Amino acid sequence: MLWLVLSTVFLGNSVAGSPAPVPDGELVGIIGGDSAPQGKWPWQVSLRVYAYHWASWVHICGGSLVHPRWVLTAAHCISRKEADPSAYRIHAGDVYLYGGKALLNVSRVIVHPDYVSAGLGADIALLQLSDAAEGAANVKPVRLSSAPLEVTPEDQCWVTGWGSIGMHEPLPPPYRLQQVAVRVVENGVCDQLYHNVSSEHHQLGKIIQDDMLCAGTEGRDSCYGDSGGPLVCKVKHVWYLVGVVSWGYGCGWRDAPGVYARVQTYEPWITRQIQSHP
Numbered sequence: 001m002l003w004l005v006l007s008t009v010f011l012g013n014s015v016a017g018s019p020a021p022v023p024d025g026e027l028v029g030i031i032g033g034d035s036a037p038q039g040k041w042p043w044q045v046s047l048r049v050y051a052y053h054w055a056s057w058v059h060i061c062g063g064s065l066v067h068p069r070w071v072l073t074a075a076h077c078i079s080r081k082e083a084d085p086s087a088y089r090i091h092a093g094d095v096y097l098y099g100g101k102a103l104l105n106v107s108r109v110i111v112h113p114d115y116v117s118a119g120l121g122a123d124i125a126l127l128q129l130s131d132a133a134e135g136a137a138n139v140k141p142v143r144l145s146s147a148p149l150e151v152t153p154e155d156q157c158w159v160t161g162w163g164s165i166g167m168h169e170p171l172p173p174p175y176r177l178q179q180v181a182v183r184v185v186e187n188g189v190c191d192q193l194y195h196n197v198s199s200e201h202h203q204l205g206k207i208i209q210d211d212m213l214c215a216g217t218e219g220r221d222s223c224y225g226d227s228g229g230p231l232v233c234k235v236k237h238v239w240y241l242v243g244v245v246s247w248g249y250g251c252g253w254r255d256a257p258g259v260y261a262r263v264q265t266y267e268p269w270i271t272r273q274i275q276s277h278p
């Protein structure tokens with residue numbers, strides 16, 4: 001099932017010590033988007049790891065501030081469950097990826113205990129910051145909903161990130177954050193699309209699990225390097241974090257929407273972690 005792990009493979013390699021050159025594409029996408037205005041998505045962060053080859057902290061994934069001291073990202077962006085927090089840095093408050101903003105330190109990494117691989121679900125992780133990111137310009141946590149938030153294809157949802165802008169097309173300098181409006185695809189429909197698109201037509205059971213959410217249509221999608229980043233929807237004038245970029249079959253294909261970790265499912269777990277690690 002090669003299609004399940006495209007982003008995982010690339011990210012896994014980079015974290016394991018053989019960093020691919022960043023401008024190479026796989027790591028550093030939003031398909032069909034445009035440049036995000038400064039401050040429009042103040043919860044968007046970039047997760048960095050140190051690349052010896054570049055002698056700098058390079059972007060590997062997106063993430064969202066869900067609290068002044070906490071970032072929610074995808075579990076597959078973290079090399080392993082017992083990851084060393086000092087191996088990560090967080091960039092916040094600037095749409096330009098390498099704009100010279102000071103990076104924030106991470107003091108704790110918590111990968112969801114049920115996570116095995118992105119294709120199996122529970123693809124979320126929390127990073128606690130050493131210092132609160134609050135107060136800075138263009139930095140503000142996004143809301144999570146504790147009440148069931150039924151997102152329908154009619155709601156206004158956007159995905160943002162610094163990932164590839166085409167299957168083999170990295171985001172070019174000056175690496176400005178991209179945004180695209182996407183439509184949520186109902187789980188049952190998405191599951192059928194994925195059964196159709198995979199060679200395993202007769203695969204029993206669900207491909208799109210209940211803790212996943214699909215969004216995107218032909219030419220409007222997330223891509224490599226967007227993993228961990230936010231899918232937000234505006235419900236009653238308030239932006240809510242609804243999904244975490246997780247996996248997909250290609251990018252922007254008609255019959256394969258992007259697949260996200262369904263934040264609603266994990267809201268109780270997220271809140272519990274934040275409360276138990278003040």
Ligand SMILES: *[C@@H]1O[C@H](CO)[C@@H](O)[C@H](O)[C@H]1NC(C)=O
Nearest residue numbers: 086102103104105106130131
């Ligand atoms: C982040 O951690 C590094 C290494 O421990 C340290 O040198 C640096 O001062 C820290 N930065 C901040 C802003 O705390």
Ligand SMILES: *[C@@H]1O[C@H](CO)[C@@H](O)[C@H](O)[C@H]1NC(C)=O
Nearest residue numbers: 189190191192193195196255
């Ligand atoms: C999946 O394929 C079947 C058979 O080709 C087709 O009837 C069905 O409409 C497809 N499902 C979707 C959601 O496209």
